[in-house]
Amino acid sequence: MIEKSYAGYVERMRQLADLSNAASLLHWDQEVYLPINGNTSRAGQLATLSGIIYNLQTEPEFVALLNELSINPNLEPEQKKNVELSLKEINRKLLLDRKFVERLTLTSSNAYRAWVTARKENKFSLFAPWLEKIVKLKQEECQKIGFSEHPYDVLIDEYEPGMKTRQLDHLFSSLKPELEKLIQEIRNSPNTSPDTAFAKQFYPAGEQWKVGMDVIGLMGFDFESGRQDISEHPFTISLGLRDVRITTRIDEHNLFEMLWSCIHEGGHGLYEQGFDVADYGLPKAEAASLGIHESQSRLWENHVGRGVAFWNFYFNKLKMAFPAQLESVNENTFYAAMNVIKPSLIRTNADELTYHFHVIIRFELEKGLIDGTLTVADLPARWNELYKKYLQLNVPDDNSGILQDIHWSHGSFGYFPTYSLGSLYAAQFFHQVNIDIPDLQQEIATGNLKSLNAWLQHKVYSKGKHVDSNELCKMITGESININYFIDYASQKYRQLYLSSH
């Protein structure tokens, strides 16, 4: 029985949030603490819970209430917006019948296993038949949900509401030549590559952990409303608005990996901790989009964490933690080492410039697969061709190429572009925050991140999902997404590093 009112809607939404938070805890635990033999029952628990969530979400009585509320003239604007966004999400679910969803879940689960095997054998052909099935199902999903311009729009919309293939085409075609020019300049630079060997010395896990915890504490991560743990792949997950879990990975022979993963996930974590408890369960307490979520991690990682100001403050602290390893390193060499630009094969290891080409390649391939102009059979050749074209790299094997990402095995098409969007939004927002807070760089250089925290809280976190990424960008910066901010930031930073005479 659902109460036929806005309160009834809120109650059901909170119930759904409770259940999906319980599912999130099952996921989190699986990544950080689950004993190996617990995996079988864990899969069953997640399946049971998601079945119950689906039933409660799509219960006819609830859908009817949502439809009634959506035309109820007595609702406050904020209430109206919550209902509208919930209805959109549920309508999308309803367009995909239960059987289709089950087929997709089952196929993805098999595809994931095939991908793991293919990675073990370094052989794309073992994954190809499953990828074909996944692509067919995703095409079917686009048809079922419907689109006006391009089928791929349907898939992007799940992660970046309102964003179109056409806009991404436009964005990436203006980004490409600018980036190519800058990377070419760096390639031709007379400056030799910075020394990075010091970062590969032995850095004990215990000390690294302490530094990472200190850094995210400094960023403002609230350890009374969240925690950090260790996992193989770093991630952020909310188990409640005041229970945000981030994870990091520690490699004792790579200091940077821990640093960037802590700062990156810390940025995601701050966003999740920034929602108002009064909005629990409602779209107001959700991220605007994956692109905006990523803008928060990248803003902290690239614009704060890889910036001069932060290391003005933090380098001495780091040196105290690792006096022997950093003995002969100074602030300048440290800064140069963390900002090396060098085309590489693996997306997750890429620097902030060449990273975009990894995304653009996947965007072009996904678009082709979904609109049928590219077949899975032609995919490997096309992958390698694009890596040659954009990054001048030969792909030696499938694991270093087409098999490197997990996303397709999960059926996550349309996800990759949000990484680049995040990076572009981050640059645009960071440009603005430096105008709004003229002393920001000096504040950062003394370890004071309070104004930045407050700005992000006010400008980004507090809006939740009530404004989509485009609206949010316009509210904050006065214009839609614009690649020039990223290009300006990058040109200035990397010309100074590579092209200025020291």
Place this chain on the structure above:
Amino acid sequence: MIEKSYAGYVERMRQLADLSNAASLLHWDQEVYLPINGNTSRAGQLATLSGIIYNLQTEPEFVALLNELSINPNLEPEQKKNVELSLKEINRKLLLDRKFVERLTLTSSNAYRAWVTARKENKFSLFAPWLEKIVKLKQEECQKIGFSEHPYDVLIDEYEPGMKTRQLDHLFSSLKPELEKLIQEIRNSPNTSPDTAFAKQFYPAGEQWKVGMDVIGLMGFDFESGRQDISEHPFTISLGLRDVRITTRIDEHNLFEMLWSCIHEGGHGLYEQGFDVADYGLPKAEAASLGIHESQSRLWENHVGRGVAFWNFYFNKLKMAFPAQLESVNENTFYAAMNVIKPSLIRTNADELTYHFHVIIRFELEKGLIDGTLTVADLPARWNELYKKYLQLNVPDDNSGILQDIHWSHGSFGYFPTYSLGSLYAAQFFHQVNIDIPDLQQEIATGNLKSLNAWLQHKVYSKGKHVDSNELCKMITGESININYFIDYASQKYRQLYLSSH
């Protein structure tokens, strides 16, 4: 829609197990990792999940299926037993209407908070009004469910199916004089109290943790199907048949606390790991009773862990972990120090003899509260009187007396007796296993616990809930519970320690 067959029953039971395992993870996480501000949303998540579990359990269609299956002549005996036990549990639930359950949950939750405050102020009067409400509700519960002899039977039955107040009266009245006699002998013993100061030195947490992990590994705890963590109050919880979590507490100035909590919870954990995965979700894969569960922890803690044989093997290993702290300690003094008998005020710190009086006191008080012969107003005086009578102790304040246990604030009446039952069963089972495995003590003395593991697996774990504690005791030892086994074990052990001339 439930399939109208035994398979349909199994499916629903597994779904329920999945959900209750998810709830168990929420509980576990709350005790070990939850950030403090996550508590509010955690309470909501648990409430939502338990509401959904209740609805699925008591759904009329499912209850009808259970009733049909219970008279279906085509079921195998094991199937019949599963259905019968599930039906018993659900019928009990159905006798308590939803409203009553909600009232009880809400009252307990307030009572728990009042108990916490009362503990802070060391003032029973702050808890008393809530305890009165709880007692009234538990009396109401007894009436709703019904009984033939004593209302308290209803409450015991939830933890120890089949056990009656009358039987406990009988058991405890024969146990009391025997124990009093033995404790009196020890009190009059010319042997001075053993030296225990060495156990209160500084034992670093890291080293203690390693020893604890080693000991539970030696006991046969499977770390691929479970794990150990740290929590304030040690406990065991299953999140799946191959995902058993135990916790321990480490006090750097008390070596024994970690040792006994690891071995105690390890014994609980082994029981939980011993069920067959094929029985997931069914009573066959549940403990026979809390008393039998406790028999497993006590058998390991008291009969193995506080026994001579185990320390013949393990004392040298422990000495290697703490060479400085144990330098002047030998095996005999160590054994004597871990087996000190001394009446004390706090149940959880009590030795294995005086422990029973703590339970007997609570049993007598609970019985009186439930049958109305004792009021909450008279409770503190009665508590203090009984501690004087049985343990010759004056209770100096409420925290050391009537406020020490959490159980009543949770509404857990009828739980305490299972602690003593566990201890009695443990002695009776351990007597039998030494007959069945004549070399057991020698095996233990070489660190070989395999035959004991196999015996417990075969005799206890494999039966699940399909035999109740009384049947199980008869199957294993040829007779019902009999206090003589405990008295014989204790007399022999403690006369040797206290009354023999060294």
